[in-house]
Amino acid sequence: MGRRGFLRFGLAGAGAALAPGLLSACASPAASGGANSLRVWDLFSGADGVLMEEMIAEVTRGPDAFEIDRTILEWGSAYYTKLAMAAAGGRAPEVAVLHLSRLAGYAPGGLLEPFDMELLAEFGVREGDFAPAIWQRAQWDGEVYAIPLDTHPFVYFYDLDVAERAGLLDSDGALVEMGSPEAMLAASAAFAEAQGGIGVLFGHVTDPAQNWRLFNGLYAQTGNTFSLPDGGEPEVDIDAATEVVSFMQSLFDGSTNPNNLDYDGAVAAFTDGRGASIMVGEWEMPGLRESGRPLGAAPFPNVFGKPAVNADSHSYVLPRQENPDPERRRQAHRYVAEMLKRSLAWASAGHIPAYQPVVDDPAYAELDPQSSYAEAGEIAVLDPPTWFTGSGSNFQIRMSSVMQSALLGDTSAASAAQQMIDESATLLDQPNPVV
Structure with missing residues (x-):
């Protein structure tokens, strides 16, 4: 099995944390297939990795299903170095997960592309769906560069x-x-x-x-x-x-x-x-x-x-690509929206969903003890916003x-x-x- 094959969904989805030595300096080639075929990077292993696999499985079924090429990378400095290198070279995946506290090290340097909020609204996700304490950190220079999945x-x-x-x-x-x-x-x-x-x-x-x-x-x-x-x-x-x-x-x-x-x-x-x-x-x-x-x-x-x-907050970002496909970029927005709508499953691991319609769902109120600290999302304080701070x-x-x-x-x-x-x-x- 080749190196890229080893990192793909089948084995990575089992929750394995992969050593940085197994990774190349660039992302895999552009995703094959239609516009709904997306490459996604995240850093979730263990129980979180299994939950993320289940959420992804939900969006890969049905008439509007995505084809997701998921890659799990080892969390920490190795992940962020890898992401920066891929974005700097314009060969990054369509979607990646970023700790929101690390945004100041990526958005100003042109390593991320801003989200189109009108396009996200078309898929049911708007600024008012997030707690201000987290949402304000998702922006840089007046544009939205991250869409929070949770508050932890x-x-x-x-x-x-x-x-x-x-x-x-x-x-x-x-x-x-x-x-x-x-x-x-x-x-x-x-x-x-x-x-x-x-x-x-x-x-x-x-x-x-x-x-x-x-x-x-x-x-x-x-x-x-x-x-x-x-x-x-x-x-x-x-x-x-x-x-x-x-x-x-x-x-x-x-x-x-x-x-x-x-x-x-x-x-x-x-x-x-x-x-x-x-x-x-x-x-x-x-x-x-x-x-x-x-x-x-x-x-x-x-x-x-x-x-x-x-x-902090696990958030979705759009890493810089040399020649992004407009329709695939549109599908990346739809993918992020669909994952947020399924974040009640993510809450079972203790995370507070950032998408407030999920927090307001009576099913979330029944989660014990998760719902007892839900208000922490409204008073969240992240690291100082500068390039050298943040998780890891x-x-x-x-x-x-x-x-x-x-x-x-x-x-x-x-x-x-x-x-x-x-x-x-x-x-x-x-x-x-x-x-």
Whole structure:
């Protein structure tokens, strides 16, 4: 079997994550067949990969069926390098998936083509169908370059029985509001006492993103913006940043809550019943639920006053092609619209559908615990919009490394905040390799 054949739908659709060494620097040749024959790239493996395969299977049936040549690439820097190279060479697929937080590294450099919103409206998808918090990040220089499929936020999962014993459920059976650092610390102590062990689990040691995800949401709750203007200096309130890191140190003090867990260790501790709650991405929901614990979930607690939750969005984009076929481009718009309309299936993995008609569907309200944190999509905060940030970026790695030292007690909160600003300034001094 040739290299391209190995990457095609049959094997890739089984959810295999493919090593970057298996991939060439350019996309496969132009799709054969009619205008509804499309090449699609994504980065979904495991359970997400299987769900995506099921959704694609639905649109490949019926009188208006698509012929989809699906390629799964390994998620992370390898995927984004591959996509950039293919688009720069004009040999990209008709449709690809991009984390919305990475858009600023692609749209300005001409690696993507904007969507035709009139054409999307013809297929039933309009601006008003998306939460403003996500939709505003789908645009660049006045044009729409990405159509969000979902919002995947940082979520607070907890054991419902333990929360009830701790007195942390309201009259509707939902987690009580926190509202302040002191209230969050008190809730953590109550969780720990009711659990007979750990109140809040958080795995961050050697993780490339966890500390940044926690910090980014909390910092936005202070009402400040972590701004990284091109050609300028970081615009960060160091006092607010210090306050957030200090709170993180207080919450994970090594006593009530451990401060030295890695990601897998934290997830295992929760599924094994050794902790009352866990701060983690919504994508862990299926595994946490399979543990058998009565699982509750809530948008990340509002600790500093302004509702905000760290999040990202898997979005569809139209990579640049040297000689795009107009009718095939039209069918690419139709494909994106059809996939959004089927995103209730995508929600079964924990993701919040970005297409609001699906969120408003009574069937979504019946999904438990997914529907309990649906409002996180309305208060989502992504990475600062610049070329070096976003999911899988070196920026997240460097920020998380700095905060790891603070949580492990190797540096102060003030020093960590200053180091984050200094690291950001260093990255801002580097030229954008695409533009």
